[in-house]
Amino acid sequence: MDNISILQLKPGYKLAKDVHTELGGLVLAKGTVLLPRDLEVLRAFLIQHVEIESEAGEGKGTVKKETVTNSAAAASSFEQDYDKMIALTKAAFQSSVAAGVPILELRTQLETLFKHLNKYNILTFQPYGMKEDDYRYHNAVTVSLTSYLLAQWSGLPQKDWMQVALAGLLHDIGNVKVDPLLLHKPAPLTQEEQEEIRQHTTYGYQLLKNAKAINEGVRLTALQHHEKVDGSGYPLGLDGTQIHTYAKVVSVADIFHAMTLEKAYRRAQSPYIVLEQLHTEAFGKLDPTTVQIFINKVTQLSNGTKVRLSNEEIGEIVFVDRDHPTRPWINVKGQIVNLTQQRNLHIKEIITSS
Template structure:
């Protein structure tokens, strides 16, 4: 066997030993013939060197140009086999377990961004595992089992990824875009890793200079992601554009309407929802139903109105029987939701029907039980 740097490694080389991830999982097995995709995987996991089968002569190495079709077929077969293994493994775990693993990984990626490459393959794999459990995820109801206010940014990223994945489906984007949109949601705030965290977490009103510095997270994020492989331009542009507004009042480029990438328009809706419904160091969480009403107001000139309407309609669908706490602290059960007023259902409180459409001073403060 011969130890070889990843920099010098070429497609066609055969591994002389198993390659493991930093977490101890098998990444590539002994005897594996390296494909172009495998080089991306090794770089994503920050592997520096591998052992190559020294008995393999240069003449025996397949030519990437001659055997590209064969390599593509083999790569697709291996990826399918890896995903089937992921599915089988995920069936033995719960949504909450995989969610917690995702938080650990995205926290590590944020903390190391700039110093190391983004571990995109590891992040994508864990995201796909989490998506396998997505039927257990309800946008309005899910609350992380353990969340610290100072970890708000990581939870916002993961929840925005999941909600963006659902929104991509609901908006009828091609299936090839769904995971990419989820990655866009996961990484949209990666530029915050280069901002002074005291500014990000500050409970005080920022000065103009401080506000301008925080706004740079969009361009920082784009610059971090533009060198990352295995993501498309929509993911990169989402980091840059998720604070743009339909009417041109956003930043950093003051784009208008369809000039904003569809991924960024989807992620903007999901991001705002979770930003307002999660506890932050400087602000308490708000009722998801009240937040939906505020997002509806934002859709006039700020957010994409079609995406907002789809989001509100689908997020509030089939919630009859949900136990809720009203803003006057009374407990009741949702018995009917009017399609024209999805955030203001009828609630049965001790035998009395409360129509939240008519009683505008009341709203659903908290979802207690589905």
């Protein structure tokens, strides 16, 4: 057994002892074979050193490294293709005004990324090492991935899935024509500044107007993703009967990721708190059917997820009540905490999924 620095850890090392936070919460259990995402969890909790199993018969300092599973390799491939998608999206956005939008290149990379969708968990995914200035590109790609899944869950025809994904990827492309100082301004915006920000919907439609290999739904999503079903949205004040289906799907994904991704001036919010807010928004603002499908599907995937509660206790989701999907049952040190009954508690943070 060897005590090694977090900086020396690599995927495949096997923990010889449980790893706990300063408050005593379990982060990773003894015997865990570390995957790339586990290293991120350890860094997130500011763990400095861990105990790793030594090879039998070897001298001190020789640690035991298990064969990294196919799962770890697949996770690595997903992260690599995700990073390529971010780079391509950034380049496409920055050149869109002068050179148009390279739809075919974006579509090809999306198709590659979709091969790893089983490694994408909407509730727990957080881009590693995201730069502050790259928020908009991470938002575009995560909204695209989530919209692709939500299109399937909503029963849209298969021919629409990729188009919805492109709508998610390009919904905010109009921001390239907005003053970046306004987009990143931490202080409240003036009325005039708000009006300029709102122009990104019109700018986006104009940028996509002559783009090939996308349908009108993609263009309308750029224009309509801030419209509300009660007519209170912008830029046209459309009601639910006038908003394109793609825009209804993308707007749900966009709000979720806008609130759960880290920003320079705002910490990421708990996905479960955001889901509860989405549920509230479904009454008059967002398409209620789309919101309900989204909440039900993403919470179905959460059994086994490690979470931190608002009282700082760490536990694992063991049961999701169909009638209260945002308030599951949590196993905390062998005790079941039913969040449906204990309304004073909520899930503050998702740590990782099992």
